[in-house]
Amino acid sequence: MLPLMIDSADFSQKLGLISRNVEHTEAFLARGTVDFHLPGFMLPVGYRLIKSRYGNEYRLVTIDDGKPYTAYAVRLTFHKEITFPHGAATQVMVWRTPRAVHQRVISGLPQSFFQWVLSEYDIVVSDSEQTGDGQWFWLRMIDWAFSMNYRISVADGTVGEEWHLTPVSSYAELEERWIAFAWRYDRDVHPHPRLVISKA
Structure with a gap:
């Protein structure tokens, strides 16, 4: 399915308020x-990049006014139905703080984390729901993926029970043919198109 365009997600509203x-x-x-090392990411003094012991949730945490504060958060889910028989990862609950004091630290973190996910799991599939920021991020990462000669596809699950993957040959083709198809506001259709980046 293509990603449904949504307003700010609930977790964003929770993390966006300092007290919450x-x-x-x-x-x-x-x-x-547990502490998590992200290759290529220089962790500044006063920040910890950590992973939940009991799930695939990662956070960049610091101390703000004497209390722990999340500056960046992302959760991964794994599935095979879209890219069967190959497994794929999807980033869900992606959030970064709007606070100016942390922007220098997190400016390249979302891209670095996405690149790590792709290097670890070979295939990344977009979430079924995205905000405008999520769409912008995916367009940026697709452009990067083309520069790396990775494979970009549109997965369509609107017909039947199987997903059909259509290769996208260029960013220009993505703009001309697929953006309007991939991002829409129709809740009856939104779960059925997705974007796929794969290394092979």
């Missing part, structure tokens, strides 16, 4: 985490 961010960050830390 602190509350959710404390709860995330209390459940158990």
Whole structure:
């Protein structure tokens, strides 16, 4: 399915308010985490990049006014139905703080994390719902993927039970043919088109 365009997600509203961010960050830390090393990302002093011990959720956490604060968060899900028989990863719950004090630190983090996901799992599929920021990010990463000679496809699940992947040969073709198809506001159709980036 193509990604449904949505307003800010619930988790964004929760993490966007400092008091609620602190509350959710404390709860995330209390459940158990381990430090995570992201290749190529220089972790500044005062920040920790961590992963949940019990799931595929990652956060960049710092101390803000003496309390733990999430500056960046992302969760991964895994599935095979769209790219069967190959597995794929999807980034869900992607969030980054709007606070200016953290922008220098997180400016390249979403791209670096996406590139790591692709290097680890070979195939990344877009989420079924995206905000305008999510669309912008995917367009940027597709442009990058073309520069790396990776494969870009549109997955269409609107007909029957199987997903049909159509290769996209260029960014120009994506703009001319697929953007309007991939991002729309129709809730009856939105789960059925997705964008796929694969290394092979």
